[in-house]
Amino acid sequence: MTEEEILYFLQKNYPATRKEVISGIGDDCAVISRGSLWELLTTDTMVEGIHFDFSYFDPYFVGRKLAAVNLSDIAAMGGAPSYALFNLSLPEISEEELKGLLNGLTSKLEAYGADLIGGDVTRNPERWHLTLTLVGEAPAGVAIFRQGAKAGDLIFVSRPLGASAAALELWQKGLEPPEPIKLAHLDPEPEIELGKLLAQENLASAMMDISDGLLLDLARLCRANNLGAEIEAEKVPFSLVLKDLPLKQDPLFYALSGGEDFALLFTVPHDREKFLHLALKGRQVFKIGRFIAKEGLYLIKGGQKNNVSPQGFDHFAKRESFIST
Amino acid sequence: MTEEEILYFLQKNYPATRKEVISGIGDDCAVISRGSLWELLTTDTMVEGIHFDFSYFDPYFVGRKLAAVNLSDIAAMGGAPSYALFNLSLPEISEEELKGLLNGLTSKLEAYGADLIGGDVTRNPERWHLTLTLVGEAPAGVAIFRQGAKAGDLIFVSRPLGASAAALELWQKGLEPPEPIKLAHLDPEPEIELGKLLAQENLASAMMDISDGLLLDLARLCRANNLGAEIEAEKVPFSLVLKDLPLKQDPLFYALSGGEDFALLFTVPHDREKFLHLALKGRQVFKIGRFIAKEGLYLIKGGQKNNVSPQGFDHFAKRESFIST
Missing domain, CATH: 3.30.1330.10 (PurM-like, N-terminal domain)
Incomplete structure (x- = not known):
């Protein structure tokens, strides 16, 4: 199990x-x-x-x-x-x-x-x-659950992803990550203020935090809503510093599957998007895709749409599947 | 530490x-x-x-x-x-x-x-x-704390003690304890109903549960109230079955220092004792001694009063003192 x-x-x-x-x-x-x-x-x-x-x-x-x-x-x-x-x-x-x-x-x-x-x-x-x-x-009544999104709702993440997993890979190679990358892993900032704002202004239809990687957690959010999702790879934010580091994979890999980001993943109904930007008063968030009625997770990259399976990564398996049946 | x-x-x-x-x-x-x-x-x-x-x-x-x-x-x-x-x-x-x-x-x-x-x-x-x-x-307001007792308050325990520790000793010797002794260790009953009654009827001035042995926990209750206590050894209740088991020590030893009893230890002001017995409607509890102004723990046994130090037992030291300074 x-x-x-x-x-x-x-x-x-x-x-x-x-x-x-x-x-x-x-x-x-x-x-x-x-x-x-x-x-x-x-x-x-x-x-x-x-x-x-x-x-x-x-x-x-x-x-x-x-x-x-x-x-x-x-x-x-x-x-x-x-x-x-x-x-x-x-x-x-x-x-x-x-x-x-x-x-x-x-x-x-x-x-x-x-x-x-x-x-x-x-x-x-x-x-x-x-x-x-x-x-x-x-x-009372002012909280956002995983369940509550509809097909068509826009998917957002609260900040660039992947730095935490990149730091871990560098340490495992015996290298010292640059300070902000290091702190993304050692001392992540929980998004308390943003979460409260989204709840109080009734802006998000569903929300969770990203602890096990964007794709895996998005698959969970899809399951909670009986929906699928389309993600545009070009819109998934990652720290530009990742491009200059001696990492095994492309920065996008860490942003999609790295884990331990502790950013917020949330969905916004289409007609609430303008209120979102008004309420944020200039604070940036990142629109990366939308919920769709068809089940499954789809990544759009270079004009191609491919079904992706977040369970494919080894470290999730190691992390989650330790109970023998 | x-x-x-x-x-x-x-x-x-x-x-x-x-x-x-x-x-x-x-x-x-x-x-x-x-x-x-x-x-x-x-x-x-x-x-x-x-x-x-x-x-x-x-x-x-x-x-x-x-x-x-x-x-x-x-x-x-x-x-x-x-x-x-x-x-x-x-x-x-x-x-x-x-x-x-x-x-x-x-x-x-x-x-x-x-x-x-x-x-x-x-x-x-x-x-x-x-x-x-x-x-x-x-x-609100209806709970009993460790602090709140005065010198002269009577000390009670809610049920016979020592069976849990006796069971453990038997297992460690490769013996199977009798059923009630065994269950005292495996499946202790928390005293939810008694605790609620004592709080609702305002009968106890201080209370805690006995998890590390009567003497050690009583020493903690004393410390919380800046008081000492006198215990009458003859009044400390233990299961009579303990007398017939092949144990290393006298039954009183397990009742005083055994641990994992999960009975309640509580104090009752002298003038509330009659209301305690009225409220209990025949349910037995055990008066074992009283709080005194002089600090320290005193055990009265065979007409002699001796200062006892609950910290003297090895298994407490092993349990609590694993942090080096």
């Missing part, structure tokens, strides 16, 4: 029964009705050697990144973060390393207004294992 | 800033004000080889116990559980094992009214690593 199969199994066999549950398993956050508020809940785990490595990370940035990946899930609903619980499991650690980790975690949380209010500390003999659970909120 | 030192470090250096935080790090749950409700948040991790072992556990009971230890933290505040998030990290697992785990987890949650609404699945190459985060609630 893959991660997605496990989640589907849970969703099918253990549906939420409480009437306050607006959305359970399957979106970026669970959503609970609390009177005039919607409460958002999300949790993400990072494991040493699986999600990060101390050859290119230090404890401070492990803390920052753990906060970022969770904050990004709150952003993906259009919410604001408020409280965090931290589960730390690890072998021996020095006081200096521990303080670096906690300073990284709390500085990133504080920057977005979230308080650390609890947690648990245990032993994991082989490797660092960190979980953050984040509570956020939105005014 | 021990677990407690880490928590103290966090409490001191990263105090909660939001005015809705009634209680942050340092109690069984964090407490947030949500209008007419108080929201309770707790999280606990279980690691294979540290907290459980497949020589005597199976996946179903791992799931049940993970739910129980978290439910017990909600009980310790006098709250009712409502929502859960589940983080699962593990190496290869068969579909049957996975279903056993999920059935165990969700059956225990459902029995107390909690919905599973989210989580994360990742890889941990060496061992199972499971975290549950539980959301609960209480009417």
Whole structure:
């Protein structure tokens, strides 16, 4: 069973029964009705050697990144973060390393207004294992789900993609990436402000964050809406710096399939596009394609339209398919 | 740094800033004000080889116990559980094992009214690593904290202690414990109903659950109140079955220091004791001693009063002191 199969199994066999549950398993956050508020809940785990490595990370940035990946899930609903619980499991650690980790975690949380209010500390003999659970909120009714898009809705991403995966490849080759590329991987900025704006102004019909690569996450967004998508390769944004780096693949590859971008992927109904640009007040976002009624993911490149399969990449398989049936 | 030192470090250096935080790090749950409700948040991790072992556990009971230890933290505040998030990290697992785990987890949650609404699945190459985060609630103002007791308050535990630790010792010797002793370890019952009753009837001045052994947890309760405690050894309840088992120590040893009981430890002001017994309607609880102004933990046994140090036991040291300074 893959991660997605496990989640589907849970969703099918253990549906939420409480009437306050607006959305359970399957979106970026669970959503609970609390009177005039919607409460958002999300949790993400990072494991040493699986999600990060101390050859290119230090404890401070492990803390920052753990906060970022969770904050990004709150952003993906259009919410604001408020409280965090931290589960730390690890072998021996020095006081200096521990303080670096906690300073990284709390500085990133504080920057977005979230308080650390609890947690648990245990032993994991082989490797660092960190979980953050984040509570956020939105005014009741003002959140954006994965489901909600229609055929014809325009597909946007919030910023250039691919730098995070490019940094990782360089480190794995023993090279030091340039600063902005490095920080895209170590310290991604969650799009809290943009997410809130899109929700409050009712501009996006569906939204999620890009954690496993544009194509794979777009395939998930398609599935949530029973739709397909067409992407114009020339419009997929990537940092121009990627062109000058000694990478194995074309920059577009990293932008389409790199992963760990933590940008927002969202759809806008055709007639809301002008309001989007008005609301953004000059902030750039990138229109890369549109939803279509026909299922499947299509990449338009050099005038040719080809069906693409995001599952084809090895590192997704490695990441997701660790449960034997 | 021990677990407690880490928590103290966090409490001191990263105090909660939001005015809705009634209680942050340092109690069984964090407490947030949500209008007419108080929201309770707790999280606990279980690691294979540290907290459980497949020589005597199976996946179903791992799931049940993970739910129980978290439910017990909600009980310790006098709250009712409502929502859960589940983080699962593990190496290869068969579909049957996975279903056993999920059935165990969700059956225990459902029995107390909690919905599973989210989580994360990742890889941990060496061992199972499971975290549950539980959301609960209480009417605003109706929760019991660790802090709140006065000298003279009576100390109670909710049920006989020691069976869980006795079961573990038998397994470690290759013996099979009798059924009720076994279940005390594999499938402890969180005291949700009792906790709620004590909170709603305003009967307890301070409360926590016993996870690391009566003496160690009582020392924590003393510290939270700047008080000491006197315990009458003859009044500490343990299951009579323990007397007939081939254990290394006297039953009292397991009741005082065994750990993983998940009973409630609570204090009752002298003038509330009669109301306690009225409210309990015949349900038994066990008065074991009283809080005193003088700091320290005193055990009265055979007419002698001795100062006891709960930190003296090896397995606490092993459990808590894994962080080098």
